[in-house]
Amino acid sequence: MLKKFKQLFSKGTAKFDFEEKLVTIEDQKFTLRKAVQKDAVEYMKIQETIYPIPVPWPIDVVQMEIANKKALYLSLVDTDQVIAFIGISLSDKEESHITNLAVHEDYHRMGIGHLLLNQAFDYCRARDYKKMSLEVDVANEPAIALYDAFGFKVKTVHKKYYFRNHHDALEMMVDL
Numbered sequence: 001m002l003k004k005f006k007q008l009f010s011k012g013t014a015k016f017d018f019e020e021k022l023v024t025i026e027d028q029k030f031t032l033r034k035a036v037q038k039d040a041v042e043y044m045k046i047q048e049t050i051y052p053i054p055v056p057w058p059i060d061v062v063q064m065e066i067a068n069k070k071a072l073y074l075s076l077v078d079t080d081q082v083i084a085f086i087g088i089s090l091s092d093k094e095e096s097h098i099t100n101l102a103v104h105e106d107y108h109r110m111g112i113g114h115l116l117l118n119q120a121f122d123y124c125r126a127r128d129y130k131k132m133s134l135e136v137d138v139a140n141e142p143a144i145a146l147y148d149a150f151g152f153k154v155k156t157v158h159k160k161y162y163f164r165n166h167h168d169a170l171e172m173m174v175d176l
Contacts (some may be wrong), residue, residue, distance in 0.1 A: 016072040016090060018123070025110050028078070032119065035066045035073035035085065042075070042082035049105040054164050057100065065099065074119060076112060083107045086116040088124070096124040096176075098134035101143075113146050121150070125176050132176055135169040137162055147172050 020033040040062045047055040057065075066073050070091035076084040084107060087099035098120060103112045124132060135158065136143050152172035161169035 015069050018072060018074060023076075023115060025112060025115060028110075030083070031077040032115075033075055033077065035075045037063060037066055039073070039075045039082050039085070040066055043085055043102070046082070046085065046102045046104045050102060052164070056162070056164065071099065072123065074116065076116065078107075084112045084116060086120055088120050090124075090127075090129075094129065095131040095133055095173075096120070096129045098132065101134075113143075114149075117146070117150055121176060129176055131173055133171065133173045135161065135171050137165075138168045138170055139165075144170065147174075150174060 018034040020031060023030050023032050040059055043057075043062050044055065044059050047057065065071055065087055068089075071087055071089045073085060073087045075082045084101075084103040086101045089097040089099050091097075098117075101113060101116055103116075120132070132152075133155070134147065134152070136147060138144075138157075152174045155171045155173045158169040158171060160166045
């Protein structure tokens with residue numbers, strides 16, 4: 001039993017491969033790659049720069065998500081530092097779900113959110129997903145504007161969805 005448990009978390013997200021690539025944004029070169037467990041610490045640092053304490057996801061949840069075989073996490077790396085990430089749940093064969101998208105505050109307004117969403121769209125379309133969904137805090141106007149630009153529409157409002165601030169969440173969806 002212990003062996004099966006270790007295998008579950010040690011193999012990571014092998015089901016969803018992603019080929020590492022170099023990307024250029026505003027004349028800066030970055031590496032976009034599949035997340036590895038050591039990225040969890042960097043993800044926490046990014047969350048701490050953009051969210052009030054407590055951060056939305058504690059490190060144990062971040063580590064479980066990176067190891068989740070039904071999800072794909074991508075890290076955008078500047079030299080040796082993760083500066084942004086996106087998580088995509090791929091457990092439903094029809095609908096993909098953005099679980100988290102975050103960009104370190106020092107890299108805001110560079111188009112990194114657009115890049116990560118474009119990568120998620122391309123990845124899911126290539127695998128015949130029909131829809132993509134996500135939840136976003138009603139107070140997060142920059143994120144809502146980004147999702148609007150990608151064609152996401154509000155499906156429903158979840159009242160007091162976020163534990164840390166009791167804000168409502170917009171559940172948004174887009175056809176791929």
